[in-house]
Amino acid sequence: MDIAKLCEEALEIGFTLAEPMRVDTIHLREEVREMCAVNKCHAYQTNWSCPPSCGTIEECQERVNRYETGIIVETTGQLEDDFDFETMDATSKLHSNHFVEFLKKLRKEHPELDVLPLGAGECTHCKKCTYPDAPCRFPDKLCFSMEASGLVVNEVCTANGLKYNHGKDTICYTACFLLE
Numbered sequence: 658m659d660i661a662k663l664c665e666e667a668l669e670i671g672f673t674l675a676e677p678m679r680v681d682t683i684h685l686r687e688e689v690r691e692m693c694a695v696n697k698c699h700a701y702q703t704n705w706s707c708p709p710s711c712g713t714i715e716e717c718q719e720r721v722n723r724y725e726t727g728i729i730v731e732t733t734g735q736l737e738d739d740f741d742f743e744t745m746d747a748t749s750k751l752h753s754n755h756f757v758e759f760l761k762k763l764r765k766e767h768p769e770l771d772v773l774p775l776g777a778g779e780c781t782h783c784k785k786c787t788y789p790d791a792p793c794r795f796p797d798k799l800c801f802s803m804e805a806s807g808l809v810v811n812e813v814c815t816a817n818g819l820k821y822n823h824g825k826d827t828i829c830y831t832a833c834f835l836l837e
């Protein structure tokens with residue numbers, strides 16, 4: 658598997674940064690999951706990809722352990738000031754588009770790879786998630802988030818040589834693709 662080439666492909670899609678990711682830098686923490694329960698993002702208990710239905714921290718660890726390597730990516734945006742919610746929202750959407758496009762490309766052009774995508778928020782594949790009334794409509798398309806899996810995003814970025822804090826008036830969204 659040519660990880661450097663896959664990073665180049667991620668940059669071509671539009672991510673601002675892309676680096677190879679070592680799976681041994683992933684340390685899942687219960688504290689991150691506890692922050693999900695505070696429900697600032699309003700996704701807790703609303704989606705199959707989020708806690709509690711995304712599995713216990715041990716189940717998330719088992720999921721991650723199946724992979725040998727990966728790619729970690731960022732989309733960054735320049736804000737006018739701390740209240741530039743328009744750019745925050747636009748950068749989030751851009752990141753989400755990059756995430757979907759790159760995942761599609763990986764699956765289409767590299768069918769030999771088993772990919773576990775971990776995104777920046779809850780799974781948005783369907784307009785409305787079936788949770789909790791019916792099983793996930795597309796289990797093979799379901800995307801867990803990095804935080805829902807217990808990853809400390811800034812820690813894992815730094816451990817893989819990816820700058821996380823880009824300075825005053827910047828916003829940064831992260832994702833990773835574990836590969837085998």
Ligand code: SF4
Pocket residue numbers: 704705706780781782783784785786787788792793794795796798799800
């Ligand atoms: S694929 Fe659809 S039903 Fe399944 S977790 Fe994602 S949004 Fe929910």
